[in-house]
Each structure stands twice: as structure tokens, then as C-alpha cells.
Amino acid sequence: xxxxxxxxxxxxxxxxxxxxxxxxxxxxxxxxxxxxxxxxxxxxxxxxxxxxxxxxxxxxxxxxxxxxxxxxxxxxxxxxxxxxxxxxxxxxxxxxxxxxxxxxxxxxxxxxxxxxxxxxxxxxxxxxxxxxxxxxxxxxxxxxxxxxxxxxxxxxxxxxxxxxxxxxxxxxxxxxxxxxxxxxxxxxxxxxxxxxxxxxxxxxxxxxxxxxxxxxxxxxxxxxxxxxxxxxxxxxxxxxxxxxxxxxxxxxxxxxxxxxxxxxxxxxxxx
Amino acid sequence: xxxxxxxxxxxxxxxxxxxxxxxxxxxxxxxxxxxxxxxxxxxxxxxxxxxxxxxxxxxxxxxxxxxxxxxxxxxxxxxxxxxxxxxxxxxxxxxxxxxxxxxxxxxxxxxxxxxxxxxxxxxxxxxxxxxxxxxxxxxxxxxxxxxxxxxxxxxxxxxxxxxxxxxxxxxxxxxxxxxxxxxxxxxxxxxxxxxxxxxxxxxxxxxxxxxxxxxxxxxxxxxxxxxxxxxxxxxxxxxxxxxxxxxxxxxxxxxxxxxxxxxxxxxxxxxxxxxxxxxxxxxxxxxxxxxxxxxxxxxxxxxxxxxxxxxxxxxxxxxxxxxxxxxxxxxxxxxxxxxxxxxxxxxxxxxxxxxxxxxxxxxxxxxxxxxxxxxxxxxxxxxxxxxxxxxxxxxxxxxxxxxxxxxxxxxxxxxxxxxxxxxxxxxxxxxxxxxxxxxxxxxxxxxxxxxxxxxxxxx
Numbered sequence: 001x002x003x004x005x006x007x008x009x010x011x012x013x014x015x016x017x018x019x020x021x022x023x024x025x026x027x028x029x030x031x032x033x034x035x036x037x038x039x040x041x042x043x044x045x046x047x048x049x050x051x052x053x054x055x056x057x058x059x060x061x062x063x064x065x066x067x068x069x070x071x072x073x074x075x076x077x078x079x080x081x082x083x084x085x086x087x088x089x090x091x092x093x094x095x096x097x098x099x100x101x102x103x104x105x106x107x108x109x110x111x112x113x114x115x116x117x118x119x120x121x122x123x124x125x126x127x128x129x130x131x132x133x134x135x136x137x138x139x140x141x142x143x144x145x146x147x148x149x150x151x152x153x154x155x156x157x158x159x160x161x162x163x164x165x166x167x168x169x170x171x172x173x174x175x176x177x178x179x180x181x182x183x184x185x186x187x188x189x190x191x192x193x194x195x196x197x198x199x200x201x202x203x204x205x206x207x208x209x210x211x212x213x214x215x216x217x218x219x220x221x222x223x224x225x226x227x228x229x230x231x232x233x234x235x236x237x238x239x240x241x242x243x244x245x246x247x248x249x250x251x252x253x254x255x256x257x258x259x260x261x262x263x264x265x266x267x268x269x270x271x
Numbered sequence: 272x273x274x275x276x277x278x279x280x281x282x283x284x285x286x287x288x289x290x291x292x293x294x295x296x297x298x299x300x301x302x303x304x305x306x307x308x309x310x311x312x313x314x315x316x317x318x319x320x321x322x323x324x325x326x327x328x329x330x331x332x333x334x335x336x337x338x339x340x341x342x343x344x345x346x347x348x349x350x351x352x353x354x355x356x357x358x359x360x361x362x363x364x365x366x367x368x369x370x371x372x373x374x375x376x377x378x379x380x381x382x383x384x385x386x387x388x389x390x391x392x393x394x395x396x397x398x399x400x401x402x403x404x405x406x407x408x409x410x411x412x413x414x415x416x417x418x419x420x421x422x423x424x425x426x427x428x429x430x431x432x433x434x435x436x437x438x439x440x441x442x443x444x445x446x447x448x449x450x451x452x453x454x455x456x457x458x459x460x461x462x463x464x465x466x467x468x469x470x471x472x473x474x475x476x477x478x479x480x481x482x483x484x485x486x487x488x489x490x491x492x493x494x495x496x497x498x499x500x501x502x503x504x505x506x507x508x509x510x511x512x513x514x515x516x517x518x519x520x521x522x523x524x525x526x527x528x529x530x531x532x533x534x535x536x537x538x539x540x541x542x543x544x545x546x547x548x549x550x551x552x553x554x555x556x557x558x559x560x561x562x563x564x565x566x567x568x569x570x571x572x573x574x575x576x577x578x579x580x581x582x583x584x585x586x587x588x589x590x591x592x593x594x595x596x597x598x599x600x601x602x603x604x605x606x607x608x609x610x611x612x613x614x615x616x617x618x619x620x621x622x623x624x625x626x627x628x629x630x631x632x633x634x635x636x637x638x639x640x641x642x643x644x645x646x647x648x649x650x651x652x653x654x655x656x657x658x659x660x661x662x663x664x665x666x667x668x669x670x671x672x673x674x675x676x677x678x679x680x681x682x683x684x685x686x687x688x689x690x691x692x693x694x695x696x697x698x699x700x701x702x703x704x705x706x707x708x709x710x711x712x713x714x715x716x717x718x719x720x721x722x723x724x725x726x727x728x729x730x
Contacts, residue, residue, distance in 0.1 A: 070618065072614065072617065072618060075613070075614070075617055099620075100620045100621070100622055101620065102620070103617065103618055103619065103620035104619070104620035107618065107619070108618035110611060110614060110615065110618070112611060114609070114611035114612060114614065114615040115615075116612060116615065116616070116630050116633075116634070117612075117633065117634045118633065126616070126619060126621075126629065126630075127619040127620065127621075130619065130620070130621050130622075130625045130629070131620060177615070180615075180619065181618075181619070184619060184620065
């Protein structure tokens with residue numbers, strides 16, 4: 001961590017405060033996989049009802065940071081997280097916090113669509129069912145329908161809700177996973193390269209969807225595609241070798257980055 | 272002599288291999304990269320040509336030689352001996368001739384028989400030497416033909432691979448033919464049985480007392496061939512085995528896959544699989560000497576009278592025997608569920624228990640069911656444990672503390688001692704075997720179908 005980077009972060013935060021209120025905040029986040037340190041003192045705010053894009057070359061720690069935000073790193077035995085991460089001002093690594101409840105508030109969509117080998121309906125109903133969000137069948141039907149509608153999938157699947165979710169196309173599967181995440185009414189949705197396994201048409205649909213979801217949800221998206229970050233996000237954070245290099249409004253990051261590494265990366269000189 | 276001939280043919284084809292290889296090496300030296308196949312394939316090609324036709328010839332020769340000589344011998348007997356004699360009388364002559372020829376003389380043979388025996392010996396020797404000469408000639412001609420075909424451009428690899436193809440097809444066909452042979456012989460004898468005992472009695476009768484007299488001087492029961500109690504006994508013991516094995520196997524697999532550390536798993540899994548390597552006869556005496564008395568004593572403590580050959584002892588030990596099937600197939604099935612499923616479920620805020628019961632088990636269910644069905648068919652067909660630990664009397668009961676008998680036990684007892692293939696006692700074993708075969712076959716087919724369908728799921 002050099003002085004220049006610290007200064008850059010400070011600058012970015014000062015000049016461009018998150019437009020809305022801060023939903024999540026990471027302070028001095030460090031992550032270790034066994035002996036190896038994967039993140040170095042990351043300070044990053046996630047603005048409410050914004051799309052924050054995390055970019056950077058492979059292995060730079062952006063996915064690691066994302067997985068800290070809903071404590072998915074807990075499932076990896078050797079992973080250790082220090083520093084503070086807050087959700088609405090509350091420390092999510094506080095022992096009193098129930099990780100089950102946290103993940104209901106901070107949902108996640110993965111790189112590869114991973115629908116459960118169940119029907120489309122059951123895939124969406126999975127979350128509400130385990131969290132007891134619907135008692136009557138009517139309520140559940142309503143939740144499933146609105147979630148699928150919000151994910152822009154309902155019209156395509158309404159006649160085959162009880163067919164397996166694994167039978168959908170890749171893009172449809174990914175939107176099904178988004179619907180599944182939405183169904184528990186999370187406040188934040190984390191997306192880990194959600195379009196990397198999709199073709200351009202399905203990608204466009206998912207990006208459109210992300211833009212619509214911004215109204216109601218706070219979204220953090222990890223992406224390898226500069227164009228995607230530019231298209232869907234309002235704020236962009238650039239990671240490199242486990243450091244947060246720079247963060248700022250997306251248009252500024254792509255037109256006038258402060259850090260040379262950001263400039264090199266988005267112009268394709270490395271990464 | 273035949274054995275030496277086989278060795279000689281093998282040695283010749285080994286020679287052919289080296290000849291072929293060195294010939295091809297010379298091609299490589301003179302033509303370089305133009306040579307189509309590697310020298311190894313030229314050698315293998317030559318070896319196949321020299322070995323296989325000669326071996327096939329020898330086998331066919333041996334199969335037909337005896338019949339041919341027999342017929343020639345009978346034809347050479349003077350008409351005064353064979354005139355108007357029945358076929359069975361003729362075959363008696365024949366065996367007498369053979370006995371005399373091999374020096375086993377029981378009574379003074381007639382001069383015709385003596386002469387025939389002499390001829391028999393002579394012809395046997397001629398046939399043997401003829402076979403050697405012909406086979407070696409075939410080998411030599413084949414070596415010559417193979418050598419003629421060898422050239423730098425010759426596609427020896429393709430030829431050799433075609434020979435391998437044929438060898439593989441032959442192996443597969445042999446396996447299939449043996450299976451078909453077993454089915455045919457089972458079915459044939461079972462049909463003989465159903466000619467003596469009506470099928471409705473066998474399939475619906477409630478009494479099984481097959482120990483009827485085979486010889487006229489035996490004292491035995493009049494017999495009853497209602498197989499229902501035998502089948503219910505089998506089902507009872509298999510059910511007990513599954514009741515023991517399914518929960519233990521499934522829970523241990525779950526623990527090993529989801530909770531245990533890599534180190535613990537590395538130690539425990541091989542130990543579990545050792546159970547599959549214990550000979551069933553060892554399980555058998557474990558059941559009859561340890562488990563059955565223990566159950567009996569435990570029962571007497573609470574005032575239950577338990578049969579010394581209780582279904583519980585046999586079934587329980589059989590459950591331990593099939594445990595590795597279930598745990599190891601469930602383990603594979605659970606392991607095959609991709610990590611992304613678990614992540615997806617955890618990311619929804621599901622607890623570990625919810626993830627296991629709602630995502631992992633349903634996803635792995637086909638594999639688990641397949642494992643259970645395979646284990647069930649193993650339990651139904653298992654013989655040694657029940658022969659030692661289960662009873663012999665066919666009781667129609669669902670009480671695990673009673674003694675019951677199983678299909679396999681009955682087959683064993685029916686075929687021990689005197690057998691007679693026109694007596695329902697012996698033939699009933701084949702009927703039982705056929706039913707057992709069909710039911711385990713159905714279970715296996717079902718299990719394999721389920722397992723296969725599940726395998727396609729995550730590709």
C-alpha cells in the first residue's frame with residue numbers, strides 16, 4: 001500500500017460522495033487465505049440504490065471483497081477477515097449478527113447460473129420458504145410471480161413454472177437466479193460476474209434488468225467487462241493486487257481516471 | 272501334446288512379432304517418414320496373422336476330432352456286431368473301445384472290440400500329429416503372407432486395430448452368450464418343474480415342504496411347493512438389512528461429505544470400504560456365533576423367546592455387509608452435487624441443515640436410490656450369511672424374531688445330496704433361481720437406469 005493509493009482513495013471519496021446514503025461501508029478490510037493476504041486495507045462505500053461496479057484484473061481481490069459483503073467467505077475454512085464492514089451502520093461481522101439473516105438482506109448472484117435441480121417455481125420459492133415469508137399458497141404464488149416479473153422472466157416461463165429450472169437457457173437461468181435472490185426481498189444484491197457465462201443478447205437483458213433493479217435495490221457487481229461497468233454502474237471501484245486503487249463516479253473513472261493503473265487497465269494496457 | 276502345440280504357436284507369433292518389427296525398422300531406415308505405421312504395429316500385425324488363425328484352427332480341430340473319430344470307429348466295426356443294435360448299445364461299445372484303448376480293461380473284450388481299440392489308438396495319434404502339422408503349416412503360410420503384405424506404405428496399424436476390434440467384440444459376445452446360456456438352462460429346468468407342479472401352486476401356495484423322496488426307498492413328506500413363505504422370508508431379511516444399512520450408510524456419507532475434515536475422511540472412507548472386502552462367510556459366522564446368541568440373550572432378559580436363527584440376526588449382519596454400497600454410492604452422489612448448489616443455497620440465507628435437506632439430498636436422490644436398489648438386489652441374492660444364520664423352515668411371518676428361510680438357502684438345501692432331474696424337489700431349485708434372477712435383474716436394471724439419468728444432470 002503506497003501513499004499515492006491512499007491519497008487517491010481519499011480524493012475520490014471526498015470529491016464524489018455517494019449520491020445517495022451509504023448502504024454498506026467497508027473500513028480497513030483485510031482478507032487472508034491461510035497465510036496469503038488477498039485484500040489490503042480496503043475502504044469502500046456502497047451507495048444506496050446505486051450500482052457499484054468492481055473492476056480489476058483477475059486475482060485482484062474484487063470477488064473476495066464482494067464475498068465479504070454477505071460473509072460467503074465463511075464457507076471457506078481457511079479464510080479470515082479483519083476490519084469493519086457495516087450494513088446500515090451495523091457491523092456484519094459482529095458475533096451477534098445471524099449470518100442467515102444477513103444473507104437474507106444481502107443476496108447474491110453467481111458467475112455461473114446455478115439454479116437448483118427443482119422446478120422454476122420451487123427455485124424462486126426456496127428463499128421465501130426457508131425464511132417463512134409466505135404462509136398461504138396464494139402468498140407464495142404472488143411472491144414467485146412478482147419476483148419473476150421483476151427479473152423479466154415471467155412472460156417467458158409462466159406456462160411452465162413447474163418444469164425444471166435447469167431446462168432453461170443460460171440467460172434465462174441467470175435471470176431465474178436473480179429472481180430467486182429477489183424473492184426474499186433483499187436490500188443489497190451482490191453479483192459476481194453475472195454475465196460472463198452468457199451470450200451478448202442474454203447479457204443485454206441482464207444489464208437492462210440490473211438498471212431497473214437499481215430503483216429498489218443496492219447492487220454491487222463484479223465484472224471483467226469495461227463496457228458493462230460503464231453501461232450499468234454509477235460508481236466504479238478499481239482493484240489491483242488486493243488494493244483498492246481508485247473509486248469514483250463511473251463516467252469520471254472512464255474519462256478522467258486519477259490513477260495511472262486505472263487508466264492503463266481501462267484502456268487495455270494490462271489485465 | 273495339445274499344450275505344447277499352443278505354446279509353439281505362441282512362440283511362433285512372438286517370433287513373427289520380432290520379424291515384423293525389425294522388417295519395419297528397416298523400412299524406417301530406408302524410407303524415413305514415408306513409412307505409414309510404427310514398427311511396433313507391423314510386429315503386432317505379423318503376430319496376429321501367425322497366431323490367431325492357427326489357434327482358431329486348433330480349437331475347431333479339437334472340437335470336431337472326437338466326434339469324427341467316434342463315427343469312423345463305429346462305421347469300421349464289422350456288420351455282425353452292429354447289425355440291428357440300438358443307439359445306446361452302440362455308445363456302450365464306443366465307451367468300451369475307449370476304455371480298452373486307454374488300458375482300462377474290466378472284462379475280456381471281444382476280438383472285434385480289441386481291433387477297434389487298436390484302430391482308435393492309431394487314429395487318435397494320426398489326428399494329433401496331423402493337427403500339429405496343419406497348424407504349424409498355417410502359421411508358416413500366414414507369416415509368409417504377412418511378410419509379403421508388409422511394405423513402407425502398408426497400413427499395419429489399421430489392420431492391427433481391426434483385429435483388436437474383433438477381439439473386443441468377441442469378448443463382449445462371449446459374456447452375453449454365457450448370460451443367455453444361464454437364462455436358457457434356468458428357464459428350461461424351471462419349465463420342467465412347472466410341468467410337474469402347477470405355477471399357481473408355486474406362486475400362491477403358502478406351504479413350502481420340498482423335501483420329498485427322490486428314491487423309492489426314502490422316507491419323506493409328500494411335499495408342498497408353495498413358494499410364498501420363501502419369498503416373504505427373503506423380503507423380510509432384505510428389509511431388515513436395508514433398515515440397518517440405509518440410515519447408517521446415508522448418515523455416514525453425509526457426514527463424510529459435508530462435515531468431516533479431509534484428514535478424517537481420508538482415514539474413515541477406506542475403513543468403511545474394507546467392510547465390502549470381508550468374505551461373506553466371515554459375516555456368516557459372525558452372525559451365527561456372535562450376533563444371534565447376543566440377540567437371543569438380550570431377548571430373554573426382557574422375557575422374549577427368540578428363535579436361535581432369527582431373521583433379525585441374519586438381516587442385521589447382512590445390513591452391515593451392504594453398508595459400504597450405500598455409503599459409498601451416496602457419498603459419490605452427494606459429492607457430485609456441484610459446490611455452486613451449496614453456495615446458491617447459503618447465499619439465500621439457508622442454514623446447513625436446510626441446504627442438506629432441501630438442496631443436496633433432492634439433488635443426490637437419484638444416485639442414492641440407485642445405490643439402495645443395488646444394495647437391495649445384493650441383499651436378496653446374498654447366500655452365505657443366510658445359509659449360516661437364517662433358518663431352514665419356511666414360516667410365513669413378518670416377525671423379525673422368528674426364524675425364516677430365504678430363496679437362496681432353499682436352493683442350496685435342495686441341490687445338496689441326491690438330485691434327480693425328473694423330480695420336483697430338484698427342479699424347484701431352478702424355479703426359485705429363475706424368480707430370484709428375474710427379480711434381482713429388474714432391481715439392477717432399475718437402479719442403473721436411475722443412476723444413469725442422474726449422471727446426465729450436471730454435465
